[in-house]
């Protein structure tokens with residue numbers, strides 16, 4: 051029998067009625083002759099609720115305890131789904147990360163999966179059971195509970211699919227696939243039938259939260275095809291798979307936005323060798339992921355350095371910056387969390403010039419100021435004022451005929 055791995059996100063298990071609907075889908079897949087392993091997220095909104103409770107007590111909650119807290123969200127949903135399936139007469143067992151043995155590194159709240167022990171999973175599958183696994187969580191070698199970063203159940207699912215040797219991992223969510231832009235903002239966005247790993251990775255890492263980017267990395271590394279589908283209908287979704295060629299024969303695959311970034315500018319930095327190394331190693335020591343970096347040209351032997359960090363790291367980054375400013379003898383620093391990063395992604399860009407300038411023209415025509423720019427072979431990103439996000443995404447989507 052073939053092992054089918056399915057993942058259901060928060061909206062798909064938002065309440066008891068939805069959990070019963072998911073149970074029916076799992077039963078259908080089982081009756082179709084598959085061995086089923088299901089990865090489940092916490093009930094929609096539950097993770098936010100738990101984080102907010104912690105933050106009511108402490109703005110920077112202890113990360114180990116935060117993981118202890120938020121990992122409970124998935125423990126609730128897996129048990130409810132297993133209860134629903136057992137009630138329907140299907141032998142089912144739910145397992146948390148300790149029970150499966152999903153190992154991660156020790157970076158609390160953004161841990162990376164290092165190893166998955168498949169013995170327990172195979173043992174349960176052999177008994178004919180449906181296995182339900184808690185997404186988003188792992189354990190360290192010292193049995194500490196970790197979580198994989200927001201949206202991490204996608205990564206749990208693909209990593210488990212890879213470990214079990216499943217060919218396909220179905221990701222069920224509230225949209226029926228990956229679109230050329232977030233369909234919540236651009237209703238005329240078009241569903242992509244297929245997209246290759248490389249483009250999906252750029253889309254996910256630049257804000258298309260339909261998949262956590264680590265899940266795409268796992269899929270690419272282990273050759274797992276991801277099928278993004280809706281748990282609300284039977285539509286064919288989007289396949290994410292290997293493909294050298296531009297799978298839809300278009301220049302641009304999509305436009306994304308990320309409001310989850312903040313900008314930091316260090317002002318009056320001495321223009322000397324080793325200063326940038328010092329600044330960014332001090333941030334790296336605190337496990338803060340820096341994305342875009344821009345250094346202004348030197349004037350009177352000083353310059354400014356701007357960079358972006360995830361908003362959730364801003365408190366920690368601000369604290370760290372105080373030390374950095376002193377250490378490198380900069381003048382001061384400023385933070386701005388009212389920014390957004392808009393990105394245009396497409397493998398076709400490799401062989402076409404002029405995409406960047408067209409994007410800048412679209413933003414200019416809308417009167418939107420570009421604060422930072424970065425490019426890769428298949429992506430162009432601009433930082434703009436957060437309040438202009440929707441306008442920018444819609445205008446770019448239209449200008450590049452993505453609908």
Ligand code: ADP
Nearest residue numbers: 059060061223227228229231232234258259260
């Ligand atoms: P889940 O709880 O199932 O993991 P998420 O909320 O994490 O679901 O991800 C699904 C959401 O991703 C959609 O509701 C949609 O608004 C958003 N999204 C952003 N960009 C895209 C895109 N390009 N294609 C599809 N969905 C997108």
Ligand code: ASP
Nearest residue numbers: 091097186200201202203
């Ligand atoms: N429940 C976690 C979150 O809200 C993980 C996930 O949904 O994938 O981020």
Ligand code: MG
Nearest residue numbers: 059201259260
């Ligand atoms: Mg998600």
